[in-house]
Amino acid sequence: MRFLFVTAVLCLVLPAPASAFFKLDGYFIAQEVCEAFQSKNKQTNPGNITTSVHRAYEMLGLNKEGGDYFQVVIDGAPVTNSRWVSTSCGIHVVEAGTAISRPVDEDDDVVIDQSGSESTDNLLTLSWQPAFCEIRSGKKECRDLNDGLLPHTTRQLSIHGLWPQPKGKDYCGVPANVKNLDNPDNWNRLPSPEIDTDTADALRAAMPGFASFLHHHEWIKHGTCFLGDGGADEYFDDTLHLTDLINDSAVGDLFFNNVGGEITGADIRAAFDADFGAGTGERVEIKCTSDGGRNLINEIWISLKGTVTPESGLGDLMLAADTVGMGCSRGLIDPPGLQ
Structure with missing residues (x-):
């Protein structure tokens, strides 16, 4: 049997920027029955999940230097199996011979910061999650959605990504060994983007693919080329800001009010025009996917020019961009669950 050593967490965490998430090896051993939160700030706990005394859980990390919450994996927890547990609830242990606590990146997989100006030519890509999950039903977020655990995904467009343009501008400063890991089966092995806990909590709600480590992929492939002064945190905060503007507009209402029905590309473009200014709809491309003879609207791509x-103002950013073709002209707004 391999031995486990108790680590003094606060002493072993290496220096890093304040509020940065710290990845930790090993396990969390619960010494009490404690709540395991989806969002430690909002104290949300889908499924009312609690820890079991003396049980070991895979350790993911600490919320910040000197932090008060561990992030651990609790298999079978709804919405997300990455849960926040108070550090007072148990202890952090590591296997004998393994590295102790470390920052997110090690020397052999460091993403090199790039110099240059922040990207002012970007493509915001938003998904209609029920349509996505018709064809990728095995993903964790889709199992949760199809089991009725993500009702908010039928009230909003979900984040796919924010992609600096032109197409092909990606993996900036990313070493080959990290780039080679970038496939869905290995996204959990990619370096974690350094984001604060407020941003992480917001992303979990706005990007259901967070449960499958989509945020790791989006940061490594696209975010590294965004070049905002605030790094990953700014990149995702800007993405969240733009997404909220759309979901709080006539565009969000159009999708929500037509679940189960069909709308046209012209309807979507008109909704943009109504809230963001005449001509903004001409900067929106609609993507559809086929599902058993049904044509489903699964994404919208919004062209943007300017510093986010x-x-x-979303309208100003859109009107500064070039016009694009409509793409899909008509499709169904898929309801949740496999049809």
């Missing part, structure tokens, strides 16, 4: 900030 928390104060950015």
Whole structure:
């Protein structure tokens, strides 16, 4: 039997920027029955999941330097199996011979920061999650959605990504060994983007693929080329800001009010025009997918030009971009569950 050593967490965590997530090896051993939160800030706990005394859980990390919450894996937990547990609830242990605590990246897989100006030519890609899950039903977020555990995905468009343009501008400063890991089966092995816990909590709700480590992939492939001064945290905060503007508009209402029905590409473009200014709809491309004879609207791609900030007006960013073809002209807004 391999031995486990108790680690003094606060002493062993290496220096890093304040509020950065720290990846930890080993296990969390629960010493009490404690709640395991989806969001530690909002104290949400889908499934009312608690730890079991003396049980070992795979350790993911610590919320920040000197932090007060471990992130651990609790298999079978709904919505996400990555849960936050108070550090007072148990102890962190590592297997004999393994590395102790370390920052997210090690020397052989460091993503090299790139110099240059922040990307001002971007493509925001948003998904209609029920349509996505018709053809990828085995993914964790899709199992949860189809089991009725993600009702918010029928009230919003979900984040796929924010992609610096032109096409092919990706993997900036990413070493070959990390790039070679970038396939869905290995996204959990990619370096974690350094984001604060508020951003991570918001992403879990806005990007259901977070459960499958989509955020790792989006950061490594696209975010590394965004070049915002705030790194990954700015990249995802800007993505969340733009997504909220769309979901809080006539566009979000159009999707929500037509679940189970059919809409046209012209309807989507008109909704953009209504809230963001005449002509903005001409910067939107609609993507559809076929499912057993049904034509499902599964994504919209929004072209943007200009620097994205928390104060950015979406209409200005869209109107500065070139017009694009409509793409799919008509499709169904898929309801949740396998049809």
